Amino acid sequence: QVQLVESGGGLVQAGGSLRLSCAASGFTFSTYGMGWFRQAPGKAREFVAAISWSGGTTYYADSVKGRFTTSRDNFKNTVYLQMNSLKPEDTAVYYCARDPSGYGSTSYGSYISWGQGTQVTVSV
Numbered sequence: 001q002v003q004l005v006e007s008g009g010g011l012v013q014a015g016g017s018l019r020l021s022c023a024a025s026g027f028t029f030s031t032y033g034m035g036w037f038r039q040a041p042g043k044a045r046e047f048v049a050a051i052s053w054s055g056g057t058t059y060y061a062d063s064v065k066g067r068f069t070t071s072r073d074n075f076k077n078t079v080y081l082q083m084n085s086l087k088p089e090d091t092a093v094y095y096c097a098r099d100p101s102g103y104g105s106t107s108y109g110s111y112i113s114w115g116q117g118t119q120v121t122v123s124v
Contacts, residue, residue, distance in 0.1 A: 002026040002113045004096050009118030012086055020081040022096030022115055030074040033104030035111055036081045038092035049081060050104035059106050086122045093117040
């Protein structure tokens with residue numbers, strides 16, 4: 001069955017870095033766009049970053065542009081989110097999901113098969 005398993009979250013001080021991974025299985029990973037979303041307590045899930053099936057195109061929310069980078073390894077069936085210069089407002093549960101269009105949409109509704117999420121906490 002389809003599985004998306006996020007890892008790499010944790011507690012970090014403001015200004016620090018974390019690298020999230022999302023290991024995929026049960027589908028042809030190289031044909032799907034992949035996206036990262038996050039959800040803070042009491043808030044709606046929001047788009048963070050996305051990457052096309054080939055890795056050739058990426059998209060970022062304005063709030064993370066210049067600080068976060070998403071990449072993928074289609075041989076390892078894994079997508080990554082490198083997060084630098086972290087801020088307390090980045091604190092959230094981070095989720096990966098797959099986009100069957102292959103493009104890496106910025107729209108929540110385009111995604112299916114969400115992972116269980118990984119907690120990122122940024123302290124002041």
